[in-house]
Amino acid sequence: MVDNTDQALVESIKNREADWVDLLRDLVNCDSGTFNKDEADRAGGLLAREMTGLGFAVETYPQERFGSHVVARKPGGGGKRLLFLGHFDTVFPLGTVAERPFSIAGDRATGPGIYDMKGGLAVLLAALTALRDVEAPVWRDVTITTVFNSDEELLSPTSRALIEAEARRADTVCVLEPARPGGEYTFVRKGAGMFKLTVSGRAAHSGSQHELGRSAVEELAQKIVRLHQISDREVGTTVNVGVIRGGERPNVVAAHAECEFDLRVLTPDQAERAQHRFREIAALQFVPDTETELTGRMLFPPLQRQRRNELLFGWVREAGIKLGLDLDEVVTGGGSDGNTAGQLAPTIDGMGVRGDGAHTDHEFMVLSSLVERAQVLALFLAAWPARAAQLSG
Numbered sequence: 001m002v003d004n005t006d007q008a009l010v011e012s013i014k015n016r017e018a019d020w021v022d023l024l025r026d027l028v029n030c031d032s033g034t035f036n037k038d039e040a041d042r043a044g045g046l047l048a049r050e051m052t053g054l055g056f057a058v059e060t061y062p063q064e065r066f067g068s069h070v071v072a073r074k075p076g077g078g079g080k081r082l083l084f085l086g087h088f089d090t091v092f093p094l095g096t097v098a099e100r101p102f103s104i105a106g107d108r109a110t111g112p113g114i115y116d117m118k119g120g121l122a123v124l125l126a127a128l129t130a131l132r133d134v135e136a137p138v139w140r141d142v143t144i145t146t147v148f149n150s151d152e153e154l155l156s157p158t159s160r161a162l163i164e165a166e167a168r169r170a171d172t173v174c175v176l177e178p179a180r181p182g183g184e185y186t187f188v189r190k191g192a193g194m195f196k197l198t199v200s201g202r203a204a205h206s207g208s209q210h211e212l213g214r215s216a217v218e219e220l221a222q223k224i225v226r227l228h229q230i231s232d233r234e235v236g237t238t239v240n241v242g243v244i245r246g247g248e249r250p251n252v253v254a255a256h257a258e259c260e261f262d263l264r265v266l267t268p269d270q271a272e273r274a275q276h277r278f279r280e281i282a283a284l285q286f287v288p289d290t291e292t293e294l295t296g297r298m299l300f301p302p303l304q305r306q307r308r309n310e311l312l313f314g315w316v317r318e319a320g321i322k323l324g325l326d327l328d329e330v331v332t333g334g335g336s337d338g339n340t341a342g343q344l345a346p347t348i349d350g351m352g353v354r355g356d357g358a359h360t361d362h363e364f365m366v367l368s369s370l371v372e373r374a375q376v377l378a379l380f381l382a383a384w385p386a387r388a389a390q391l392s393g
C-alpha cells in the first residue's frame with residue numbers, strides 16, 4: 001500500500017489528531033468575520049505562532065480595515081517552490097462565536113467558518129508538521145510559502161497582489177478551500193464579478209403630480225428583468241441581482257434606485273459577452289429622462305480546465321488510492337484565490353475539509369476529514385518533488 005515515509009506520515013497525522021482538533025477549536029473561536037479586525041488579527045496571530053513553531057520566517061502585512069495578512073516562508077535546498085493559500089476571514093458578524101462556538105456532535109463539528117475554511121487551515125498545519133517530523137525530502141528540498149489572507153470573502157481586494165506575486169514564482173499552488181459537498185477537489189472554477197446599476201429619476205407627489213415624476217424604481221425593475229435573462233445555466237453563465245434599494249415612500253415617485261449583482265462565468269469569452277450585455281441594458285431607456293450608471297468589474301478570472309491542473313489532481317487521486325479513498329473532482333461556481341493563482345501557476349483547489357453549508361448557520365465539517373485530508377495532502381506533497389518537472393512539460 002504505502003512506503004515507509006508514507007506510512008510514517010499517515011501515522012504521525014493520526015497520532016496528533018487531538019492537537020489538530022484543539023487548533024481548529026482555537027481558530028474557529030476567533031470571531032474573524034472580514035470586518036472584525038481584532039478577532040481576525042487574533043486568528044492571524046495563532047497561525048503566525050504555528051508557522052513560527054514550524055521554523056518558518058513569518059511576515060505580517062498590516063491592514064487598516066481587515067486583519068493583517070500573514071505570510072510564512074521556509075527556504076529549501078532545491079530550486080522548487082510550493083505555495084499554499086488559505087483565508088482566515090469568515091462571512092459572519094461579530095458575536096457569532098458567542099452564539100454558536102465550536103462544538104462537536106459525533107463526526108460533525110460546527111462553528112462559524114469551520115468548513116470555509118478554518119478546517120483547511122488545520123489540515124495544512126497537520127500535513128506540514130508531519131512532513132517535518134518524519135523528515136520527508138520535500139520538507140528539506142522545497143521552498144515553501146504560505147499566504148494566509150483576511151479578505152477573501154470580499155474577493156481579496158487587499159491580498160490579491162500578494163497572492164499574484166507569490167504564485168508567479170511557484171511551481172505548484174495548493175488552495176485549502178473546502179472540498180465540495182461530495183468531497184471533491186476542484187481545478188475548474190467559474191470567474192466572478194460584482195456590478196451595480198444606479199438609476200436617477202425625478203421625485204414627485206404620486207397623487208397630485210404623478211405625471212411630473214420619473215420613476216427610478218420602474219426603470220430599474222425593467223432592467224433587472226433583463227439582467228436575469230442573461231443567465232444560461234447550460235453554458236455556465238449566471239447573473240444574480242442580490243440587492244435592490246430605492247425610493248423612500250409609497251406616495252413619492254422614486255428619484256433613486258440601485259441594484260447590486262453578481263456575474264459567474266466559465267470562460268473569459270462569457271465574461272466579455274455578459275459585460276457587453278450589461279452595457280446595452282444600462283443604455284436602454286424605459287422611463288424618459290432617467291439616467292443609469294453601470295459600475296463594477298470581474299474580480300476573479302475563470303479558472304479554466306488545464307492539463308497541468310489535471311496532472312496535479314491525478315497525483316492527489318493517487319495519494320487517495322494509497323489511503324483507500326476514491327477521490328473525485330468537480331467544476332464549481334464558487335470563486336476563490338485559486339482563480340487568481342491558477343492564471344499564474346499549476347493550481348489544485350478544494351484541498352480542505354469535507355462538509356457543507358458554507359456561509360450559513362447550518363455550516364458543518366466532517367470532523368474525521370481533518371485527518372483524512374491532511375493525510376492525502378501529505379502523501380501528495382511527499383511524491384511531488386519527483387514529479388514537478390512534468391508540470392512545465
Ligand SMILES: [Zn+2]
Nearest residue numbers: 116117152177
Ligand atoms: Zn473560502
